[in-house]
Amino acid sequence: MVKKIDKTPVGAHYGWQDWLAQRVTAVIMVLFSIVFIGFFVIKGSVSYADWKALFSSQLFRVLAVLFLFSVFYHAWIGIRDVLMDYIKPTGIRLTAQVAVLLFLVSCAIWSVAILWGK
Amino acid sequence: MSSAQRSPATRPKYYDLNLLNLPMPGLVSIFHRITGVAMFLFLIPALLFVLQCTLGSEDGFNRWKSFFSEPMVKVIFLGFVWSYMHHFFAGIRYLLLDVHVGIAKEPAQFSAKVVLVLGVVATLLIGVRIW
Numbered sequence: 001m002v003k004k005i006d007k008t009p010v011g012a013h014y015g016w017q018d019w020l021a022q023r024v025t026a027v028i029m030v031l032f033s034i035v036f037i038g039f040f041v042i043k044g045s046v047s048y049a050d051w052k053a054l055f056s057s058q059l060f061r062v063l064a065v066l067f068l069f070s071v072f073y074h075a076w077i078g079i080r081d082v083l084m085d086y087i088k089p090t091g092i093r094l095t096a097q098v099a100v101l102l103f104l105v106s107c108a109i110w111s112v113a114i115l116w117g118k
Numbered sequence: 119m120s121s122a123q124r125s126p127a128t129r130p131k132y133y134d135l136n137l138l139n140l141p142m143p144g145l146v147s148i149f150h151r152i153t154g155v156a157m158f159l160f161l162i163p164a165l166l167f168v169l170q171c172t173l174g175s176e177d178g179f180n181r182w183k184s185f186f187s188e189p190m191v192k193v194i195f196l197g198f199v200w201s202y203m204h205h206f207f208a209g210i211r212y213l214l215l216d217v218h219v220g221i222a223k224e225p226a227q228f229s230a231k232v233v234l235v236l237g238v239v240a241t242l243l244i245g246v247r248i249w
Contacts, residue, residue: 023216026209033206048172048179055173075158082155100158107162114170 025070032067142230150208153201204237
């Protein structure tokens with residue numbers, strides 16, 4: 001008699017979450033890009049005062065940090081996919097992935113320091 | 119004909135890896151990947167550094183403003199503008215394909231062409247603006 005196997009055949013449930021996150025972060029970046037490029041188009045020439053004023057707005061800082069975190073998360077998924085495609089030895093690949101992750105987390109901390117520092 | 123001759127393991131494989139011979143959607147795809155990696159390696163740290171310097175002091179702002187007026191810097195900057203714009207439009211195309219817009223062969227080939235053209239046109243517009 002053949003036993004019915006009711007175990008889930010795949011384990012990578014995080015896969016679809018990453019797939020979705022890559023797309024959600026993409027939409028956030030598209031919207032912010034339009035706002036940011038629009039600022040330069042409307043202003044024409046941007047002075048230090050304009051630049052400071054833009055980033056002194058709490059709303060804009062929140063939008064900017066949302067954009068930057070989207071960039072970092074999006075980059076993590078994308079670069080991880082590239083590493084999985086080209087680097088086959090597990091040890092080297094995991095080392096590279098950890099390096100990428102540490103770099104991006106550092107960038108995230110750095111960006112908060114830039115936006116809210118001092 | 120014996121089955122051994124037909125089996126995939128013994129059949130010769132030929133991949134045409136020359137970028138120039140890729141169909142348009144393939145070109146969009148590999149550029150999407152290359153621009154993504156390039157922006158990860160160079161644009162993310164560079165832009166954060168510029169943001170820090172330009173927001174830090176008026177002196178820093180002016181130093182970077184004059185740095186960006188150098189022709190060579192503008193050329194390199196436009197290279198990254200193209201990277202961003204190509205990645206941007208190719209990404210929108212993938213989002214549309216995800217929701218089954220333009221999934222058939224002809225529209226997909228057409229949209230790939232549109233993405234390649236829009237990336238270059240957007241770069242040229244910004245190039246004209248900064249020159």
